[in-house]
Amino acid sequence: MKTVRNVVCPFCGSLCDDIEVDIEDNRVVKVRKGCAISATKFTKYNEERIYKPRIDGREVSLEEAINEAVEILANAKYPALYGWSCTSTEAINIGIEIAELVGGVMDNTASVCHGPTILGEQDAGISTCTLGQVKNRAELIIYWGCNPAHAHPRHMARYSAASRGRFVKGRKERTVIVVDVRKTHTAKTADIFIQIKPNSDFELLTALRWAVKNGELEQEEIAGIPAEKIEELADMLISCRFGALFFGLGLTMSAGKARNIEAAVNLVRELNNYTKFVMVPMRGHFNVTGANEVMAWATGFPFAVDFSRGYPFYNPGDTTFVDVLTRGDCDAALIVASDPVSGFPAEAIRNLAKIPVITLDPHETLTTMISKVVIPTAVVGIEAEGSAYRMDAVPLRLKKLVEPPPGILSDEEVLKMILKKLKERVK
Amino acid sequence: MIKVILITGRSLNQGVSKELGKFSKEYMEKVAVCELDPEDLKLLGVSSGQNVKVKTKYGEVVVKATESTQAPHKGIAFIPYGPWASILMPSATESTGMPSLKGIEATIEPAKDEEILDPEKLIKMVVGREP
Ligand code: SF4
Numbered sequence: 001m002k003t004v005r006n007v008v009c010p011f012c013g014s015l016c017d018d019i020e021v022d023i024e025d026n027r028v029v030k031v032r033k034g035c036a037i038s039a040t041k042f043t044k045y046n047e048e049r050i051y052k053p054r055i056d057g058r059e060v061s062l063e064e065a066i067n068e069a070v071e072i073l074a075n076a077k078y079p080a081l082y083g084w085s086c087t088s089t090e091a092i093n094i095g096i097e098i099a100e101l102v103g104g105v106m107d108n109t110a111s112v113c114h115g116p117t118i119l120g121e122q123d124a125g126i127s128t129c130t131l132g133q134v135k136n137r138a139e140l141i142i143y144w145g146c147n148p149a150h151a152h153p154r155h156m157a158r159y160s161a162a163s164r165g166r167f168v169k170g171r172k173e174r175t176v177i178v179v180d181v182r183k184t185h186t187a188k189t190a191d192i193f194i195q196i197k198p199n200s201d202f203e204l205l206t207a208l209r210w211a212v213k214n215g216e217l218e219q220e221e222i223a224g225i226p227a228e229k230i231e232e233l234a235d236m237l238i239s240c241r242f243g244a245l246f247f248g249l250g251l252t253m254s255a256g257k258a259r260n261i262e263a264a265v266n267l268v269r270e271l272n273n274y275t276k277f278v279m280v281p282m283r284g285h286f287n288v289t290g291a292n293e294v295m296a297w298a299t300g301f302p303f304a305v306d307f308s309r310g311y312p313f314y315n316p317g318d319t320t321f322v323d324v325l326t327r328g329d330c331d332a333a334l335i336v337a338s339d340p341v342s343g344f345p346a347e348a349i350r351n352l353a354k355i356p357v358i359t360l361d362p363h364e365t366l367t368t369m370i371s372k373v374v375i376p377t378a379v380v381g382i383e384a385e386g387s388a389y390r391m392d393a394v395p396l397r398l399k400k401l402v403e404p405p406p407g408i409l410s411d412e413e414v415l416k417m418i419l420k421k422l423k424e425r426v427k
Numbered sequence: 428m429i430k431v432i433l434i435t436g437r438s439l440n441q442g443v444s445k446e447l448g449k450f451s452k453e454y455m456e457k458v459a460v461c462e463l464d465p466e467d468l469k470l471l472g473v474s475s476g477q478n479v480k481v482k483t484k485y486g487e488v489v490v491k492a493t494e495s496t497q498a499p500h501k502g503i504a505f506i507p508y509g510p511w512a513s514i515l516m517p518s519a520t521e522s523t524g525m526p527s528l529k530g531i532e533a534t535i536e537p538a539k540d541e542e543i544l545d546p547e548k549l550i551k552m553v554v555g556r557e558p
Binding site: 011012036037040041044045047048107111112113115116119147149150151153181182183184185187188195198199249250252253254255257258284303304316317318320321322323326339341342343344345346347348349350353363364365366369370 | 432434435436437438439442443446447448449450451485486495496497498499500503505508509510513514516517518519520521522523524525526527528529530546547550553554555556
């Protein structure tokens with residue numbers, strides 16, 4: 001038996017890098033330090049595995065599957081390349097090259113999670129920092145529209161509310177505020193819980209900014225919250241020495257979307273006139289931040305990049321995958337490390353099911369069910385190495401712990417093979 | 428029937444069961460659910476564990492009602508991310524790329540004898556053919 005320490009967990013954007021795993025006979029037998037999700041991920045990654053490439057449900061050789069994928073991509077007028085949040089930075093990089101070569105549109109899952117965060121930041125900027133800064137210095141922490149107790153189980157203990165920092169020693173030395181529509185399990189651990197009406201985050205953020213700037217509010221109640229409570233809250237935010245706002249899809253998915261983020265950015269900016277305040281998005285999939293980073297440094301844009309004009313073009317709402325699909329624009333799709341069929345609206349799924357889809361995934365998913373070509377790949381961070389970006393954009397190295405099943409390559413290797421053949425094919 | 432605002436999101440059970448496989452019994456058990464405030468359950472005359480039908484302008488789906496452990500949130504229903512939640516959602520993104528996956532108007536009615544579709548049947552229903 002071998003023990004590997006400082007393993008990075010390839011599940012959520014917290015990318016905890018202190019996991020310890022015991023390996024025996026090329027299998028992970030025990031996981032220490034990880035949360036419940038992490039423990040399941042490391043030990044159950046062989047459930048519902050795909051072991052053989054398929055075309056139209058028929059098992060084929062890897063070469064046949066790759067040839068078919070190349071044919072589909074080369075013949076398509078406007079292929080879409082989507083997913084990328086659960087694979088390595090290196091694989092994403094090759095995906096971009098493929099998208100450029102075939103003149104397709106490349107989008108990542110940020111478009112259906114923190115895409116509006118990026119849009120808000122592009123409009124208004126962002127005052128941010130690494131999670132280490134929060135751990136060491138933040139005296140006041142807000143979780144707004146996010147529920148780390150469920151979605152990022154170790155976030156509070158490792159990086160935020162209950163973390164033991166250099167200058168701020170632990171939970172007792174911090175004030176924790178939760179803003180949510182439900183009294184979530186995160187809210188139940190907070191010092192202050194603000195239960196907001198659904199779809200009224202923009203109003204509360206704006207009122208809070210007004211209260212920070214001017215003290216008193218004119219209305220009696222905003223977003224279901226009495227004015228005095230908002231004023232009190234504003235005082236607390238101003239008087240802390242270092243505050244951090246963590247926010248989730250409660251802001252990006254509800255009414256206002258990108259405008260909610262802009263309102264949050266403006267609140268944080270206003271607070272910086274009085275104290276030090278930062279904000280960090282609670283990114284979901286382990287490398288969705290990486291997908292944005294790689295696409296931004298390679299093309300200038302973090303998601304929804306369209307190469308059909310021969311140069312990168314970015315227009316969210318138009319070149320985002322849900323919109324491309326809903327309009328029925330793309331005539332083929334390459335899906336890597338993602339399951340859009342599980343998460344997309346019905347209209348988009350119906351159109352995806354009409355076109356040839358190539359899917360790279362270690363596991364059976366609802367998307368592999370409707371795919372013409374399925375190529376199984378290694379589980380990144382367990383069977384393949386690579387790098388990934390944490391939610392605060394700190395890159396970390398994922399380890400290869402065990403060998404993948406025989407004949408199964410990583411996303412990076414399969415994409416390289418597709419790219420090589422495509423180059424010969426479209427020459 | 429009651430009117431609610433529907434939100435979707437991640438739950439710990441959804442995260443764990445997803446890793447057991449999208450076609451596993453656990454995934455369906457933990458994700459084809461609608462968490463309701465105890466008062467809303469009473470209003471509906473449904474007890475935790477019985478099936479309900481959730482309808483929006485965009486679709487309808489049968490899931491299992493459960494009593495929320497993150498109450499109070501009267502008038503708000505929660506369904507974890509997954510195929511059952513997403514077919515209830517609009518595809519319009521209001522120029523952002525993001526469909527509104529939280530804050531949708533919905534109605535809920537008892538559906539004690541109706542079947543919860545497994546992922547395969549659900550997709551068949553959505554695409555209108557054998558996948
Ligand atoms: S919090 Fe996220 S990264 Fe950390 S162990 Fe749990 S699932 Fe993995």
